[in-house]
């Protein structure tokens with residue numbers, strides 16, 4: 218590819234609330250520039266993963282180069298960097314934005330400004346990007362262009378005359394989008410003659426090429442055969458292939474200042490490609506790396522176990538390893554549970570990320586897995602002043618010491634939980650229900666702003682633990698789907714939590730223990746033992762189901778002894794039929810987990826893990 222001077226390059230992203238039409242607009246732009254032709258034209262080209270197509274959401278940011286020649290004969294290189302829209306993936310949004318100079322800020326002309334529009338807008342402002350406001354879906358009957366433009370003016374600091382109304386679906390005004398990007402968007406501001414500084418902003422694993430890194434050449438240039446150094450690890454890599462995504466890999470052998478493209482070098486694992494890292498040339502040392510990103514930090518942890526731990530563990534291990542090659546933001550360690558056998562402790566960016574991972578796992582793995590109740594990472598303080606991060610309920614202390622003197626070093630004295638600032642945008646008529654829900658979930662009101670006559674934007678400080686347990690679903694159902702949510706982590710705050718231990722016939726079932734606010738422990742304990750009683754069928758002997766905090770039992774149920782006589786319906790003495798039924802019963806037992814002498818069906822675990830606060 219010829220060397221494009223930075224003034225002929227525009228790197229931009231499309232940012233919007235989920236479902237406001239980013240991918241549809243991206244497809245339009247690819248069509249306008251001839252990237253999508255009959256051969257590869259399918260809707261939403263940028264949404265590559267199967268899960269993305271099934272759920273219609275973008276999970277992983279994809280990038281595509283386009284060429285556009287203006288009336289005065291100048292050819293521009295436009296790099297579109299698609300961004301995911303869901304709250305869990307905010308870190309992907311910010312890392313994509315670091316490769317851009319401008320953003321198309323897209324707002325649905327009937328939905329208006331939503332929680333993620335605001336969150337993404339602030340991310341773009343923080344990074345000093347030029348904002349090109351676009352109002353889309355104007356073909357819709359429910360579209361309210363005047364109301365929504367006024368909202369955009371008020372909340373997004375844009376001028377009415379700059380808002381471009383379009384329909385990405387029918388194509389109205391879509392031909393004006395690229396000219397706007399060229400005229401109003403900023404060019405990259407790097408230094409052509411300076412030593413190379415390339416920002417690694419995305420990576421994935423390709424079965425054929427291995428690790429592929431997306432880079433933005435901030436200063437200088439890079440070429441095939443050069444040796445690059447990672448500013449983070451100081452490891453050296455030889456560039457084996459360089460190119461652009463157009464939309465598939467197209468080899469160019471070099472990338473120049475301001476360009477975005479991919480490199481293949483001898484990186485072995487996705488973990489080596491650290492997003493936010495600066496790559497520089499071995500023969501051109503640099504003073505300091507580019508400012509990095511906030512590293513993606515797992516916020517929600519859960520255990521993942523095969524249903525049949527004896528036979529399927531290796532297969533699960535292979536599948537998880539394979540998935541992690543393409544999604545390095547999942548954090549994996551081995552976990553051994555007395556009840557569920559060998560499995561993995563996995564850390565996710567949020568609940569949607571966990572859900573997407575689970576769905577991909579089931580697609581690849583082919584069978585169902587057990588995912589234990591998700592938990593956040595607690596910080597536990599000990600008497601000797603040390604602190605420990607706890608991501609597994611089993612490592613949570615059984616009790617906390619309240620007295621000041623006579624403590625030994627290992628005594629836990631306090632617990633802190635992660636908190637977030639949540640932004641909820643909803644119609645005013647649901648305002649009270651939303652406030653009640655937030656209060657119920659231990660939230661603390663920060664402020665409330667009227668967006669317009671009908672809608673409000675509500676800010677709450679909330680424990681993350683309350684958000685990960687079906688908060689979003691409850692919010693949606695209370696507001697008939699109208700509320701939108703975004704949240705940002707905001708450190709830790711001291712709290713009072715206890716660990717609930719579940720015991721079956723006095724034996725502790727590690728996989729079922731979980732952490733709850735102290736003042737809800739009684740209610741939660743009752744709920745668990747009742748759920749278990751319903752799910753565990755009667756056995757040959759009496760079974761006690763108990764829930765305890767430390768050694769103190771706070772809820773218990775007893776199942777009376779009983780043998781389910783599966784042959785009762787077989788009148789007469791057909792011994793073969795009777796044998797068959799008994800065999801079937803035995804078979805059924807195999808699908809159960811044995812806790813001591815008690816067989817617990819998978820459904821019992823699943824029912825406890827299923828988030829349901831009974832409201």
Ligand SMILES: Nc1nc2c(ncn2[C@@H]2O[C@H](COP(=O)(O)OP(=O)(O)OP(=O)(O)O)[C@@H](O)[C@H]2O)c(=O)[nH]1
Nearest residue numbers: 235236237238239240241274275302354384385386
């Ligand atoms: N009527 C109409 N529908 C549109 C338009 N643009 C997008 N849509 C529809 O809106 C829905 C969401 O569009 P997407 O392009 O998938 O939205 P997105 O913002 O990429 O979604 P995420 O990637 O999940 O954030 C789809 O059903 C589109 O067909 C438009 O201009 N007019």
